[in-house]
Amino acid sequence: xxxxxxxxxxxxxxxxxxxxxxxxxxxxxxxxxxxxxxxxxxxxxxxxxxxxxxxxxxxxxxxxxxxxxxxxxxxxxxxxxxxxxxxxxxxxxxxxxxxxxxxxxxxxxxxxxxxxxxxxxxxxxxxxxxxxxxxxxxxxxxxxxxxxxxxxxxxxxxxxxxxxxxxxxxxxxxxxxxxxxxxxxxxxxxxxxxxxxxxxxxxxxxxxxxxxxxxxxxxxxxxxxxxxxxxxxxxxxxxxxxxxxxxxxxxxxx
Amino acid sequence: xxxxxxxxxxxxxxxxxxxxxxxxxxxxxxxxxxxxxxxxxxxxxxxxxxxxxxxxxxxxxxxxxxxxxxxxxxxxxxxxxxxxxxxxxxxxxxxxxxxxxxxxxxxxxxxxxxxxxxxxxxxxxxxxxxxxxxxxxxxxxxxxxxxxxxxxxxxxxxxxxxxxxxxxxxxxxxxxxxxxxxxxxxxxxxxxxxxxxxxxxxxxxxxxxxxxxxxxxxxxxxxxxxxxxxxxxxxxxxxxxxxxxxxxxxxxxx
DNA sequence: GGTAATTTGTTCGTATGTATG
DNA sequence: CCATACATACGAACAAATTAC
Numbered sequence: 001x002x003x004x005x006x007x008x009x010x011x012x013x014x015x016x017x018x019x020x021x022x023x024x025x026x027x028x029x030x031x032x033x034x035x036x037x038x039x040x041x042x043x044x045x046x047x048x049x050x051x052x053x054x055x056x057x058x059x060x061x062x063x064x065x066x067x068x069x070x071x072x073x074x075x076x077x078x079x080x081x082x083x084x085x086x087x088x089x090x091x092x093x094x095x096x097x098x099x100x101x102x103x104x105x106x107x108x109x110x111x112x113x114x115x116x117x118x119x120x121x122x123x124x125x126x127x128x129x130x131x132x133x134x135x136x137x138x139x140x141x142x143x144x145x146x147x148x149x150x151x152x153x154x155x156x157x158x159x160x161x162x163x164x165x166x167x168x169x170x171x172x173x174x175x176x177x178x179x180x181x182x183x184x185x186x187x188x189x190x191x192x193x194x195x196x197x198x199x200x201x202x203x204x205x206x207x208x209x210x211x212x213x214x215x216x217x218x219x220x221x222x223x224x225x226x227x228x229x230x231x232x233x234x235x236x237x238x239x240x241x242x243x244x245x246x247x248x249x250x251x252x253x254x
Numbered sequence: 255x256x257x258x259x260x261x262x263x264x265x266x267x268x269x270x271x272x273x274x275x276x277x278x279x280x281x282x283x284x285x286x287x288x289x290x291x292x293x294x295x296x297x298x299x300x301x302x303x304x305x306x307x308x309x310x311x312x313x314x315x316x317x318x319x320x321x322x323x324x325x326x327x328x329x330x331x332x333x334x335x336x337x338x339x340x341x342x343x344x345x346x347x348x349x350x351x352x353x354x355x356x357x358x359x360x361x362x363x364x365x366x367x368x369x370x371x372x373x374x375x376x377x378x379x380x381x382x383x384x385x386x387x388x389x390x391x392x393x394x395x396x397x398x399x400x401x402x403x404x405x406x407x408x409x410x411x412x413x414x415x416x417x418x419x420x421x422x423x424x425x426x427x428x429x430x431x432x433x434x435x436x437x438x439x440x441x442x443x444x445x446x447x448x449x450x451x452x453x454x455x456x457x458x459x460x461x462x463x464x465x466x467x468x469x470x471x472x473x474x475x476x477x478x479x480x481x482x483x484x485x486x487x488x489x490x491x492x493x494x495x496x497x498x499x500x501x502x503x504x505x506x507x508x
Numbered sequence: 509g510g511t512a513a514t515t516t517g518t519t520c521g522t523a524t525g526t527a528t529g
Numbered sequence: 530c531c532a533t534a535c536a537t538a539c540g541a542a543c544a545a546a547t548t549a550c
Contacts, residue, residue: 326547
């Protein structure tokens, strides 16, 4: 005789219940960015838990990037607008503890960036195109410091033009991780000047393809550009996998 | 007269210092998965902070998926092997708070999955190919419940065959989010049977292309397959952006 | 199997530095 | 400048859970 199907109950901590309720209020929109949570003392009354429990819950919410609390603030913890900081943190952790290789990260960038460019070539506005062009111009006239910033601005404009917020956020996160990983190496590159010039040429080609609306060409060029830029820092045996994204000579083209 | 350039010091909480040290030990490999942290009382001695501070730090580390602590465990908190749970959580939050549309998520899946398949067609082993084939066979003989599981198994085998752990993890995370979002709708689809049959046909075509080593064809087919599967659940004005990934009739092919 | 010891989960009280008005 | 309310941090205590003997 089979009774009702009971489900196993995991012991759920008090602080988790607090986290769940606050998190639910934020995700449902009952609490909007900029609004304030009640003070810790008020929360311990509303949830009927102790102060420590409230604080542990707030720590978790803070670690997830949902709230921020400052000492002495009479208004209680602030609900934050979403920021990809938590996503950034967990992906960085992934890269470190899961031993992601630079090759894997660059390959992922090639995939995301070329997808963004493919979409941008179709969906861009004139204004966004102007942003990309301005960024490339800045790359030309920049020293090696401002060069990186202009490069970021270009790719960010592309990502926004893709119309997909997830692509935009992920490209940004992965790019910053890659840049952090090899910051030193690039700066000390013997032929840094030549690398910059070649990169500018690549960006101009990509920009022209985007302007012409030729997404597949733009995407192919961007993959090649990123490969050329990073290949020297990637072990030869890993480069094979990266080239698997390149050497369809006719990918996306006639 | 300019003195030494002091940098502004942000007030860093005591629990953050604890988090940083433990996190550093884990990321550097000084602490490996399966190993145990000292007990809370031991930690408060080593860090010379109070127990509350130690606990707040442990909560944060737990929220990041790095450790787990159980009540009564004499061995202290356990260092966990990396799991994408934290990544999953932050991306789910992103989807909710940042109001990601189903269209954006599906588009992202199309990008990642087709990249995985493109790579898998090149880099797969025979064993991985057999896994994919087995999954497709299971899809054929499954009811609507097991169908989903077999589908997941197929895409997971593909992602592993891509050779890129980041692609593997992200495809998994995004897939589960999408599936959660529309779980109800798919189940109550009027023509669920027909949808399943068509999906099986698509998967067989993709599998054949992978077996033949034709990555661009496999990628194109997979994008089309995913579009067909989800299009009905996506508002018409959003479908335009998804089709921007499709209607290069010749993408990746001659 | 039962009991003791240890650990985590949780509560409560207190002191301190800080931001607001 | 002062008063108030807040977050930060500490410490002691008890309950519940786990392990080991």
